[in-house]
Amino acid sequence: MFQKGLKGVVAVHTKVGLVDGDNGILRYRGVDVKELVLDYSFEEVAYFLLYNNLPSENELQLFTNKLIKGRTLPEYVQTIIDTLPSTASIMDAMRTAISAFGTTGFLEKDTMEQAIHLTGALPVIIARHYRNQQELPIIEQNSDFSHTENYLWMLQGTSPSLAQVEALETYLKLTMEHGLNASTFAARVTISTESDLPAALTSAIGTMKGPLHGGAPAEVLNLLEEIKEESRIRVVIEEKLKKGEKVMGFGHRIYKTEDPRSILLREACVRLQGSDPWLDLATMAEKEITSLLEKYKPGRNLYTNVEFYAAAIMRSIDMPSVLFTPTFSMARMVGWSAHVIEQVEDASIFRPQSLYVGDISEK
Known part of the structure; x- marks a missing residue:
């Protein structure tokens, strides 16, 4: 049966998230999103989505340290961002920078390690290109700040208020995952060919750029x-x-x-x-x-x-509209990565059929 845009067609079995639109339910790995958002930090919810369990104190510290390590961009990635024209959108800068991580050394890492590293790197990529566009000096990351607090710090160069951090972090936790949306599907299709995580995330970012999805x-x-x-x-x-x-x-x-x-x-x-x-x-x-x-x-x-x-x-929090979709993507990096890892375990390439409706007369 033909369904334009594959609407309503089940393409994967997933344990990452449940979206029940009829009943207004959103669950991350079986847990109501309200429980996670109210009781846990960005780092804890991200860990839960990626690993399917909440971290111990030691596991959380190790995870947080890996995210912080990801904030230090390789020099060649910094150079790529700094040489992009200011007219390049932030989404384009993100797509270009994430794809540049597809080097032999980086791809030798475990996929989960890559996912954590790139989740830590993306806020830095966003802030660096944004400040370049505004002709402002680059603000270096602060390892004492959480993922959310550091993002605001790098964008603005001033310590955000607790109210600002709480408001933005609530948004980030709520938008980490939302089923098989267009960008998540793009990431799963790419990785299903046995490509790599940076390529899959690049596909997702390119899809998120479209105003029907992220704007x-x-x-x-x-x-x-x-x-x-x-x-x-x-x-x-x-x-x-x-x-x-x-x-x-x-x-x-x-x-x-x-x-x-x-x-x-x-x-x-x-x-x-x-x-x-x-x-x-x-x-x-x-x-x-x-x-x-x-x-x-x-x-x-x-x-x-x-x-x-x-x-x-x-x-x-005085965030200009050009940063809305990049910030959304910063949260969704976690969900994309969780789906990519799940798709790798499935090892089934996507190959839907098309229905030819063109001219069949002999020329």
């Missing part, structure tokens, strides 16, 4: 900036609905109920209420917009998706 939070940011203050929420949204315009940040192709990631991001914003006006605006706007959507589009059940609160969080 939605920027549109939500435009909406929040148009609203600006609580008193304008109803005016702005009613005008859009009367014109038949889409309200960005509401509705999801998979989730038919509330996106569980959105619920947890909302809770993070509520916990941080009063710490940032953009987080406060987002929580107030959601209530008003949901009410208006029910009025103008009854029965559609349009709830906030992960991009709505992601945009508020990005704005609260």
